[in-house]
Amino acid sequence: MLNKLSRTLHVGVAAAAAMLFASAASAETTLRIQTHYGPETLSGKNAAMFVEDVQVMSGGDIKIEMFYSSSVVKSVETFDAASSGILDCDMTGGAYQTGKNAAFQFVGDIMGGYDTPYQQLSWLLLGGGMAEAQKLYNKYDMQLIGWWVVGQEALSSTKPIAGIDALKDWKFRSPPGMETKIFEKLGAKPVVMDFTEVFTALQTGIIDGADASILANNTGMGLYDIAKHATHPGFHSMPSDHLACNKAKWEALPEKDRRIMEVAMEKLALRQALGGDKANNEAAAKLKTSGVTIYDWSADDRRAFHAAAQSTWDEFASTDEAKALVASHKSYLKQLGLLIE
Structure with a gap:
């Protein structure tokens, strides 16, 4: 009887172990x-840090294949590729999707609103922004996981760009969306093109300048080998790069894995903001010694730009989702004393 009981217990333990092993194996996910x-830019290095953090904290339950430099599809196509299952997640930015819904402008690049990454992140995490933005992403079968905001971008130019008057007839690369309307109001000639085409367009003289990224990333891309003029500190654009995942794929993850990714995104956001500020100041100091002229626009020129930007929000908010996001931003900016009325 004792031997039979022992054999029964042994079989039961073995079966339980097999079930646990199968369960653990089934929990492994590749994103x-x-x-x-x-991968050579500050943002690319921080993305790699995010990958390592998630894989280590999950004990290998989440494996990430990161495709840099839009190597699978064009930047603007990343969101749809994730939504349709070609990819699992999009780590570009909402501003690329403004053609789908104007509301993506106000989660991608608010323009002329917040002064620092911390203010912008606080709208998402403390100002009710996540709940409002999630409605938009869920409409397209995607889940917004978080933002990583590197800071105010710099304008790069082959011509002097000392103030707002220099924008007249300035032909520059612009991302799609509201930015084109704002700069057209100020006399510039924006040309929409993919992020990866900026260097060649500057090199061949198709454009006079570019709104590409922050000063440090522009340096990493080699833009200042060609463009010898730049704005710093930036003031016009502060994209919120996002992590947005296929909603079904996200909901299939165990709660612990979803929490790991959310926490890793908040670490990424902090490191991105801190690293961007440090890298931009270092890049500015180096560029000044290598023949690049850095322009710090006056308070009046900055305010004129912000006024033009904020007056364009309502014009651009053509959908219910966009109107709701603009109202949310205005309410929060008013609390921070940043709304120009």
Whole structure:
């Protein structure tokens, strides 16, 4: 009887162990994520840090294949590739999707609103922004996981760009969306093109300048080998790069894995903001010694730009989702004393 009981217990333990092993194996997930940043840039290095953090904290339950420099599809196509299952997650930015819904402008690049990454992140995490933005992403079968905001971008130019008057007839690369309307109001001639085409367009003289990224990333891309003029500190654009995942894929993850990715995104956001500020100041100091002229626009020129930008929000908010996001931003900016009325 004792031997029979022992054999029964042994079989039961073995079966339980097999079930636990099968359960653990089934919990392993591979996520295919694309970013538009190259691995050599500050943002690319921080994306790699995110990958390592998630894989280590999950004990290998989450494996990430990161595709840099939009190597699978064009930057603007990343969102749809994730939504349709070609990829699992999009690590570009919402501003690329403004053609789908104007509301993506106000989660991608608010323009002329917040002064620092911390203010912008606080709208998402403390100001009710996540709940409002999630409605938009869920409409397209995607889940917004978080933002990583590197800071105010710099304008790069082959011509002097000392103030707002220099924008007249300035032909520059612009991302799609509201930015084109704002700069057209100020006399510039924006040309929409993919992020990866900027260097060649500057090199061949198709454009006079570019709104590409922050000063440090522009340096990493080699833009200042060609463009010898730049704005710093930036003031016009502060994209919120996002991590957005296929909603079904996200909901299939165990709660612990979803929490790991959310926490890793908040670490990424902090490191991105801190690293961007440090790298931009270092890049500015180096560029000044290498023949690049850095322009710090006056308070009046900055305010004129912000006024033009904020007056364009309502014009651009053509959908219910966009109107709701603009109202949310205005309410929060008013609390921070940043709304120009």
